[in-house]
Amino acid sequence: MTANTMSKASVSAVESSRPSGLARLLRWLPSVLFILAGVLLFVSINQPYWGLVLQAPQYPGGLQMRVFVNNMTGDDDPRLDEVREIDGLNHYIGMKSLYEAAKLERSIAIPAVILMAVMLAVAAVWRRRWTWLLAVPAMLFPFIFLADLAYWMANFGQNLDPYAPLSSSIQPFVPPVLGEGVIGQFKTVAYVDTGWYIIITGSALILVGVLIRVVGMVRARG
Incomplete structure (x- = not known):
């Protein structure tokens, strides 16, 4: 084998060892x-x-x-505090004040969101075997939010004040987290809003990223 042939073989071996453009894309x-x-x-x-x-x-x-990650508001009409109005109507059927719901969750919501974002950043730059697990809390966050909301709504609906003005006409109930509900003469329509759609989009991005990373690690080991 000539020196020229050996040189070509060496270059070919180096090039074949380099990851392809697709492999680099999937890595990052x-x-x-x-x-x-x-x-x-x-x-x-x-x-x-x-x-x-x-x-x-x-x-x-x-x-x-409207429910934000750490507070509640009405619409933009300054003439009416709609949350307090709803609270007042709930009082007649024996429900607790809305401000008593999820106090712990609301108090830690902003730090928790910041922590999840930091964990995502760490998972992004520190590509080790198990660091993708740091992305899991943020991926599950949209569903945890709805599950916690459902818990509090069920808790309030099932634990009515027996001495409320309309307690005799309203039986314990579970308010729907999504869709329409009827409670006595009141009708409710519940829906997810902009913030939830934003975090579920983030959740989908995380899921895709986790799958790509895990599949890449499995192939590298195999």
Whole structure:
């Protein structure tokens, strides 16, 4: 074998050992997806995650409540505090005040979102065998939010004050987290809002990133 042939063989071996463009893309894509998901988490903080419209005879236009990650508001009408109005109507059927719900969750919500974003950043830049697990809390966050909301709604609906003005006409119930519900003469429509759609988009990005990274690790080991 001549020196020229050996040189060509050496170059060919080096080139074949280099990862292809697709391989490099798949190597870095999870990190990009994790970073994007972290940005979406931050963006979601200022957006409502969930909303409720309550329709009652005395409120022809309905009352609206929007739930953010750490607080509740009505619509943008400064003349009416809609959350307190809904609270007052709930009082007649024996429900606890909305402000008593999820106190712990609301108090830690912003730090928790920041922590999940930091964990995503670590998972993005520190590509070790198990670091993808750091992305799992953020991936599950949209479903944890709805599950916690469902818990509190069921808790309030099932534990009515027996001495409330309308307690004799309202039986314990479970308010729907999504869709329509009827409670006595009140009708409610519940829906997920902008913030939740933002975090579920982030969750989908994380899922894709985790799958790519895990499959890549399995192939590298095999």
